[in-house]
Amino acid sequence: MDDLVTAPTQLDKHWLTEAVRLREEHAGPLEDQEANRRARQQGGDLATRIEHRALWLAERDGMGEALRHWKQGARLALIGLMLFAVLSGAGLGLAALGDGQRPVNVFWALGSLLGLNLLMLLGWAASLITAAEQGAVLGRLWLWLSERFARDAKAAHLAPALLVLLQRQRLDRWLLGALVHGLWLLAMITALGMLLALLATRRYGFVWETTLLAAEPFIRLTHALGALPSLLGFSVPDEAMIRASGDTLPALDLARQAWASWLLGVVLVYGLLPRLLLATLCLWRWRQGRERLSLDLSLPGYAPLREALMPRSERLGVQDPAPQALPQFQPGQLEAGASGALLVGLELDDQRPWPPALPSTVTNAGILDSRESRNKLLEQLSRFPPARLAIACDPRRSPDRGSLALLAELARNAGATRIWLLPAVPGQALDAARLGDWHEALERLGLPHADTSPLTWLEHGHD
Template sequence: MTKLQELWLTEAIRLREEHAGPLQDQEANRLARAAGGELSTRIRHRARWLAERDGLVLALRHWLQGARLALVVLAVLAVVSGAGLGFAALGDGQTPVNVFWALGSLLGLNLVLLIGWALGLAFAGGQDAVLGRLWLWLSEKLARDAKAIQLAPALLLLLQRKRLNRWVLGALVNGVWLVAMVSALVIVLMLMATRRYGFVWETTLLGSETFVALTRALGTVPALLGFNVPTVEMIRASGDGALNLDSARQAWATWLVGVVLVYGVLPRLGLALLCLWRWRRGRADLALDLNLPGYAQLRERLMPSSERLGINDAAPAQLHQVQSPAGTVQSTGALLVAIELDERPWPPKLPDSVKNAGVLDSRESRHKLLEQLSRFPPARLAIACDPRRSPDRGSLALIAELARSASATRVWLLQAPPGEALDAERLGDWHSALQQLQLPFADCAPMSWLENGHD
């Protein structure tokens, strides 16, 4: 996952929490604290974990797929529109082509929208580009994922802080118009190569010298690139009718192609490359705004003052053994922990290599153990449960969280006390729940496995 995608998901999580309230993030916060780093790094780590848990990472993939498909749709529309402009400009060849009507058909709308985009870029930041809004709308619709609804607003908010949205949308708008103009130019070349066209200009109000000056002025830059420009005599003669000379047809055709290339294709190409360059240059500077309320309130949870001062909460006696270097818990150690036992003798007799983490019967004990496991994950973990209790969601979530902190985990379903029988239906619920968690379980003590790694 790229840095941009991480920031994007983080912003989406912030928007989601602002609208729907805080998420259940205890495990995410614990893992972010264990990962270390600056506050922004921890916030991104937390957001990525939450996004993976809640399916937002998959929604982002769907959104990106939809965005690519939307680009393909816009490109196809641009090709078809450009081809339509080319056919409309030259016609079927049965009548002479009015060169300035053809030029207006090929360049008029493009130049008007280009000027409008430039003014919007200068005064409004370019965020109101119609094509840009259409692309975002299509991306969301084609993603077909309800969870992707907050991704587009999150992306825009993230980019607006560095004013990069103007360059992203600018690259899109100019790129689409570049495709349209290239399509129109290709159609014009194909038609000129397969049909015989005559070229004229007509006027009622203006004199011939006006068209001579305009034609020569428009052809100045194309002439520098090697395109022919009609002579003054050709321009004047074309006002009375299409010249039946191959040299005149070729001169007008070359002039028209050169003008479309210089004033239609090249400006869009240059602006698209400029927008891409500005986007790539500014993308590296993207960062979270830690002053936003959604991020500021995470500071104490992800970088508590006790941690920043280098002070750790004192662990209970049992947990001190877990983080002891002599126990080698981090690499090859084994740990036994119990969850909410009702007046049972505990712990059982343990081999010297197996450490006892006690009984988790309060929120504080759970959090402390999880903090320890995030720093010193055991190679083997056995979780003892009392099957006389129902396997509620809280207990199963704790078992899953503990299991994620160890290389291998087994669940020990304790036998009933003497003179008492286990409820078969409740025991079946435990079996079913643990199978869904894909955790091995047994009703006998896994001491051999804890000590040696095998039964």
């Protein structure tokens, strides 16, 4: 669960991508300009960009954290179902043998231990053959408990997204199958353990009873059921023991031990081993299919994203790798293909008259004072990079990491960039130490800066 914070699995990525698609399908498109821009900068094919966009939106809107909560709830729900399986298995074993005061009817005991298990197993096999919904009741119970334990309103689309994602490649049958068989396996292990504990600490007698049938059907059934367990070393009562058990309660310890061994062997072979094999098969098929999961780009929610994430006029070129600390600016990246001059202010207050008088060849891009304005300008620069860009900064503010990262990103989208450190407002003095911090930070980024107006440079390309 918590590993999603640092290293989301491929399943987590597909899951969140599908959850974002469902959310937009029900509530309308999200505000995604910054997400689209980051996805385009990330590069890759359309599926990769859709996934990157969705992951950024999911973390921004809290769906990533909701997924971690949902997984925590799913684990708590699974623990609850496992405890229920343990208690059920213990109850089956105790109900089958009783308290030892009365003789045990071997076929009634066998029916109580294996009857429901075999019926559910046959139902699962039939639904597998007919491609019907797998583990519907148990699956819905697990999903319902997971949501209740998560208690996060932002997780509303996570469970439907998981089902849609898995059903698309029919992986839900293997995931829920592993869950169903795993819980039944736990129940049968507990029942077998309870049988061993009771048989080791109490003295039981075994009988079979009938009013309509003769002894031969019981003899044949006992030998047929005991054939496979006998290969594993379990005892099978002989014909004399079986006939004696149908007439009176045999007092021979040899007969008691033979019936006890036969009962344990039948429960192991026909109750526990099938669930173990099927749980292993489902887990193997689930892991195989999970590695082949991919996005279905033909879905309606993904089609409108193609133009936004892979525009026909997209600029080609080497994209800078994701920075470890601050983005590094390399001058001259966009000299070819860039044109025009642009002046923009970064978080300027009302104490400064803005903009200054500009030549006709210089465009005023306004003041970047909100996320929307930054996104809008970055989007514009990514499509129409200017040949010269001047960014006016107020040196009274501290050069925080976010501002410096934005300066570097703006500079990467222009042919040449200069940072204009504005002079002090009349009546106020600049802090020399803070101004020094600006100089040091801009030098680390490799961005040229000056305290004088860059308007001549913007208009003519030189001072």
